[in-house]
Amino acid sequence: MQxxxxxxxxxxxxxxxxxxxxxxxxxxxxxxxxGVITMDNGSNCGTMxxxxxxxxxxxxxxxxxxxxxxxxxxxxxIRRDPAYAQALSENPVKAARTLIAKARQSALRxxxxxxxxxxxxxxxxxxxxxxxxxxxxxxDVDTRWSSTFLMLDRLLSLYPAVQLLMQxxxxxxxxxxxxxxxxxxxxxxLAIPHAVQELLSAEDTPTVSLALPAYANLIEILKGxxxxxxxxxxxxxxAISALEEYMAYTRQTRVYALAMMLNPTIxxxxxxxxWKSHEVEAAxxxxxxxx
Numbered sequence: 195m196q197x198x199x200x201x202x203x204x205x206x207x208x209x210x211x212x213x214x215x216x217x218x219x220x221x222x223x224x225x226x227x228x229g230v231i232t233m234d235n236g237s238n239c240g241t242m243x244x245x246x247x248x249x250x251x252x253x254x255x256x257x258x259x260x261x262x263x264x265x266x267x268x269x270x271x272i273r274r275d276p277a278y279a280q281a282l283s284e285n286p287v288k289a290a291r292t293l294i295a296k297a298r299q300s301a302l303r304x305x306x307x308x309x310x311x312x313x314x315x316x317x318x319x320x321x322x323x324x325x326x327x328x329x330x331x332x333x334d335v336d337t338r339w340s341s342t343f344l345m346l347d348r349l350l351s352l353y354p355a356v357q358l359l360m361q362x363x364x365x366x367x368x369x370x371x372x373x374x375x376x377x378x379x380x381x382x383x384l385a386i387p388h389a390v391q392e393l394l395s396a397e398d399t400p401t402v403s404l405a406l407p408a409y410a411n412l413i414e415i416l417k418g419x420x421x422x423x424x425x426x427x428x429x430x431x432x433a434i435s436a437l438e439e440y441m442a443y444t445r446q447t448r449v450y451a452l453a454m455m456l457n458p459t460i461x462x463x464x465x466x467x468x469w470k471s472h473e474v475e476a477a478x479x480x481x482x483x484x485x
Contacts (some may be wrong), residue, residue, distance in 0.1 A: 252436035281372040294331045296367045311355045319354045379423050403457035451477035
């Protein structure tokens with residue numbers, strides 16, 4: 195939600211904003227979430243957000259004065275760097291895929307690239323103590339977790355070698371500095387859910403009981419990432435909204451509550467701290483029925 199003056203030219207009061215937020219929640223059926231409020235850096239805005247956090251929490255509505263706020267300078271960050279905005283609009287991930295496809299287009303080229311990477315390691319081209327995680331570029335696939343993150347991470351870490359290869363074969367396929375900057379920001383963003391995915395996909399330990407606490411922490415970390423990566427904050431917000439919608443659905447799924455109850459390090463502690471009282475009581479009923 196971006197706050198603008200009302201039809202009379204005056205800015206909304208705290209109560210007016212609260213009314214708008216509640217109206218939007220009813221209109222969109224988002225019972226357990228509020229998105230973000232865009233406003234400038236005035237001290238009065240900070241005071242208002244403090245008050246909104248207090249009022250909404252009294253009503254049982256999750257809200258954080260920093261996590262649910264986009265500052266106006268962040269909102270306009272892309273417009274202050276038109277070259278970045280242009281690179282972002284041209285689908286940099288697609289450009290990365292095209293470059294990788296050309297770099298891997300034949301067995302001979304892949305063999306040549308591996309030799310270039312070995313020389314770069316010997317000559318410390320990647321950095322004094324840098325050691326690439328692999329010697330070949332990766333492709334992403336829709337059916338593999340974190341594959342886009344892994345693809346971009348490998349491409350950016352090996353990019354000096356990619357330059358040496360493609361300057362010989364197809365220099366026009368190389369990426370601009372701004373495109374690399376955008377991809378670096380996207381990689382930093384994707385590294386966050388990747389870390390959570392690695393935690394939850396552990397093979398030796400059942401992790402269903404950790405799912406909700408992990409996703410709740412993920413949402414908070416992503417809200418912090420919006421401040422650090424302002425030029426892609428809209429994309430991060432899309433991820434936050436999807437996670438919050440998923441978290442709302444999990445309140446109706448018994449297996450999460452039951453798994454946490456069986457975990458001696460969690461039991462009902464997390465539910466009591468994060469769910470409404472009637473939802474916690476419903477979870478207790480689920481446990482009684484299961485036993």
